[in-house]
Amino acid sequence: MKHSTYNVLEAYKRNKLLQYRCSLTLLLSLGLFLGSSLLFTNHLQRLQAEHAVHSSSQNLTSKSENNRCRVDRGTEALPRGIISRTSDFELRPLLGTRNDQKRSKLSMNLLAMTAGIEQKDNVNKIVMKFMLNNFTVMIFHYDGVVDEWNKFEWSSRAIHVSAVSQTKWWFAKRFLHPDIVSEYEYIFLWDEDLEVDNFDPGRYISIVKEEVLEISQPALDPKSYLHHPITIRNSTVKLHRRIVQHMDAGFECREDSEGPPCTGWVEMMAPVFSRASWHCVWHLIQNDLVHGWGMDYLLGYCAQGDRTKNVGVVDSEYVFHPGKVLLGGVGASKRVAKASDQAASATSANLERLDTRSLIRNQSLSDQQIFFSRWKRAVEEDDCWTDPYHQRG
Template sequence: MKQLPFMGIICTVMLFIVYRTTNYQFRQTEIDKRLNPFYPWKDTGVVSTTLDSLPRGIIQARSDLELKPLWSKSSSKSKVNVSSSHNLLAIPVGIKQKSNVDDIVQKFLSENFTIMLFHYDGNVDGWRDLEWSKKAIHIVAHNQTKWWFAKRFLHPAVVSLYDYIFLWDEDLGVENFHPGRYLKIVKSEGLEISQPALGPNSTEIHHKITARVRTNKFHRRIWDVRGSAKCTEDSKGPPCTGFVEGMAPVFSRSAWHCAWHLIQNDLIHGWGMDMKLGYCAQGDPSKNVGVVDSEYIVHKGIQTLGGASRKASSPEELTKKHTVDMRVEVRRQSTSELQIFKKRWEQAVEEDKDWVDPFIRKQRQAVQDDDKNWVDPLTRKRKRTRQQNQRLHI
């Protein structure tokens, strides 16, 4: 009986140690996640100690897409020449658009871009007669979109060598586009996410902000009171400002790091993502996202992924129709994925209590600048919550 108080003290001490250890592990995990954004340990089940068996100096966290020779022509141990390219052009391609893709690539070769082709039709041999093809990176997967390819083959750690990443469609006309001049504008204006404007001969212009303004070098927003999406001085977000479309986006290295994480692994069409790309602008989307007018392209709107209508391949299909329009099926899947993406975004915003919408933050800052005594109630509430949590940990 005399040992009971002593055992109680021991149990209390043990519980305290367990609590402190658990709390330390939690904090360490959070630090690991911040310091190693490319490796989501919690999601993969891999713990941060998996590299402890290696000497720290041997770890190479970065890679690139540069081709390496199997041998050196020189007998001496001279350094292998490394391409001076620091920018990447990645395009999903089918053999039917070979001529147009060749026109695009020829423009970028003059600026020493690394070229990466995503072959969604499986035909790689048909490109071998092009001189630049042997130096390009070829990835093959049947009937996959460029977002599917990008998520799997453009990991931020792999493309961290490149200053800018052009993730373009194959049906773009580049007669009036020069990548070197384009990048000079992007760099001088601090555009983290951009696209060339669409010329007047483009088949479809879905959002007016992407249309070329002949008198401008570039623009970041539009004013338009016509149609359902009215863009006024009070408009603070897409598609009036902070917006580029999905057919020809250009990302800085930092913006791509964010955009890669935004791409959903299971939603391959990427519908709706263009409305959220501004959140990856590394700052104010209304300033860091823009459309370049002086270097513009033509969107031809050629639909190839999924192919044209095909003959029915089963008795069940024959009883319904003689042909199956795969483009209709692609559109139906795209629309379904759009709704899923919207719901995921809404749920993520609801669950992350510390997240502040940068588009809304700008509006709040404007109000605060006008009223020096005004305090954002959301900020006040979160500050109070943090103070309460800190007191609990003391």
């Protein structure tokens, strides 16, 4: 009986030991499985991270490659090294080697002006002064007469563009695109009737650079035909950026006035633009509004910053404006009528009485109203644009 009991007890112990070993084996197996799973998960996460970094690196490389290979629209078929993005008005020889007396680009400036043959003597004086100061000269002929300018020595070195009865702004919009004139540091866009006895282009540019004027004009001799008080020369200063005085119709320019025509303003007869400001002004010129009226009040938006500082009138280099307007005058009316034969039934007396200038002035006023209307509409519709001069006088 005792032996039987012993055998049962031994069997029970062996069974318990077997159960313990199985449990231990199961726990060890489970631990090994969990550890392996954790190691596998970590390894997988590490591989995923490395793949993400590699993919990101590839994307950055791809983007960098795309940026490196990006070209201007229309030039995709060309290798980048052959693309010539800008131009100028420098004349090139047809034969032989280039006589390339390389002028410093910093000294290259452009004079562009409308001119009729009746003002040839005054235009000659202007051009001579500018060419002596290393300017490129471009003449816009509004009367269709070009060959008669060949009597002047400089004519063969100037650029001549002819279009009958077109204005300065019509020519500028079509022939002075920013990419074409980007080689020129300053662009003088002048009328033909300015007298320059007291004006030196070189000294003028020195002052403009020193004072960092992006948009400017020479002051007018007080004896000139005047439109706006801010243009009148002050003989006691080198330049001025504002005026303080009582204006017509009760308007007053004060020390704290911050807008045209008290400050940040030049007239349209003799403006001078920096390269950067012209890039903006060209886009401001409306293609169909050729008289340019109203633009003078908005030029300050192109001043590359604060118009009260970057726009000014230079007093020490000044011009005289006699007010001899020939474009659209009686003489021009006769020429155009004769050329087009539109006035065959009109008598000479009727042509003389035709007040073309009054008609042009009315058209200019109409253009100005349209221009301001377009500006107002553009401001209202452009949600991305903020007026830097909002609520400023």
